[in-house]
Amino acid sequence: MDKEFDGTLQGVFSQVMRLHFLRTHSLLEKTGVYPGQPPLLYLLYKKNGRSQKELAEKMGVKPATIAVMIKRMEKNELLERKQDEKDQRVSRIFITDKGKEVCKNLIVIHKEIEEECFRNFTEEEKIILRRLLMQVRDNLQTICNGEKVKCPFEE
Template identity: 55%
Template sequence: MISWDKDSLFALFFQVIKLQHKRMHTYLEKINIYPGQPPLLMALNFKDGQSQKELAEKLAIKPATITVMIGRMEKAELITRKQDSEDQRISRVYITEKGREICKQSMEIVNSISDECFSNFTEEEKALLRRMFMQMRDNLIEASNKKENV
């Protein structure tokens, strides 16, 4: 049973998520991007020229959402779209130099927030917390799979 006490495990976890999101949004505003954009930039920085479909699948985003996101990012000159030379039905997405610089800044932001979050933790505590987060993730994936199969 979940306790809605402000210091319950679930309430504290929710507070951490909200605070992390707020910190991320505050930092990203300074470089004029939205919280959903760094993962797309990082995916392209790792492997440039992916199709919109590949990016949507990799980032677990609906195709319509990725289309809007790419449009905004293209307008901001972070990425560019080009038709596939072999299949004109496929649009490939490429990161620009400006996008690479923003990607680098995004990684610095992620590292900074990570440092803020875990500054007073020992290596053992971080390893234990990582294992617990992985278990939480696995529990939620399992629960989601059960719901989908019902």
């Protein structure tokens, strides 16, 4: 690694993102879920029976990516696909009971990671960091919107 870059704000931010990914991945391995799959489970846990198109839009990924993800998760019995009763061209995706249990475990894992990340922070420091990260997110979102890049965090 470039020692000069490591000390920069961008360098430290990159290191934090990488370490967070590695820690998340190590905990997810125990559940049999891949890193990109929890957001899909969460979306269906909140509102079951969404269309593939809606899921792709909410997650900010291409429909082909969602299709592959769903197929893999169907194989692991986390999701099931059914044709829409009113429009046979639309596939609706439903979380299974097994998927709901895995989702509950994922919530515990994400709380564990959050606890690990912010272990030595005061409540005030967490509030300040949250505000600063939201500002970074908003800055990048503004730029993405200007470039007509679809942001999955927009409602």
